[in-house]
Amino acid sequence: MTTGGALRRGATLGFGLGLALLTGGLTTGCGGSGTKDAATGTGAAGSASPSSGATPPEDLCARIVAYWSREVLDDNTYGDYQSMGLSNGQYEILRDVVDAARAERRRNGDKAAEQLIDREARAGCEDWYRTGGPTDGPWQ
Numbered sequence: 332m333t334t335g336g337a338l339r340r341g342a343t344l345g346f347g348l349g350l351a352l353l354t355g356g357l358t359t360g361c362g363g364s365g366t367k368d369a370a371t372g373t374g375a376a377g378s379a380s381p382s383s384g385a386t387p388p389e390d391l392c393a394r395i396v397a398y399w400s401r402e403v404l405d406d407n408t409y410g411d412y413q414s415m416g417l418s419n420g421q422y423e424i425l426r427d428v429v430d431a432a433r434a435e436r437r438r439n440g441d442k443a444a445e446q447l448i449d450r451e452a453r454a455g456c457e458d459w460y461r462t463g464g465p466t467d468g469p470w471q
Contacts, residue, residue, distance in 0.1 A: 388464060392456035393449075396421055400428045400448045404436070418465050424455035 399415050403425065412422035428451040436444035 389453075389456045389460040392421055392424075392460065392464075393453040396425050396428060396456060397448050397452040400425055400432060400452060401445070403429050404432050404444065404448070420459055420465060421456070424452065424459060428452050428455060 395415075395417065399417065403409055409426070409429075412419065412425075415422070415425075417425065428448055431451055432444040432448050435447045
């Protein structure tokens with residue numbers, strides 16, 4: 332029965348050590364970004380704000396609308412906008428882009444349709460976000 336106690340103490344020690352290492356690793360990983368050294372007043376190596384690399388919403392919109400426009404153009408069918416991860420407003424842009432791309436493909440071929448998709452998705456999303464984007468209502 333005494334060996335049971337020894338295992339328990341070892342397990343407790345192992346758990347405590349693991350917790351200490353995990354906590355130390357997490358605080359070390361979070362410590363240097365954007366902080367200033369109190370002694371020198373200089374910024375740390377990673378002083379850029381975390382949001383400085385954020386992609387603007389109109390860029391994300393243009394990417395996803397262009398992606399799904401190509402998928403719809405190739406499959407010749409529309410899916411559910413929610414399964415595509417689109418809002419109702421983005422789906423309206425997609426439908427307009429695909430209609431224009433189908434006509435462009437008939438007139439000038441696949442490459443012209445691809446270029447039109449990029450242009451029209453970008454223009455539609457920039458216009459949509461310029462006028463408020465998805466803030467117009469819960470389904471917009």
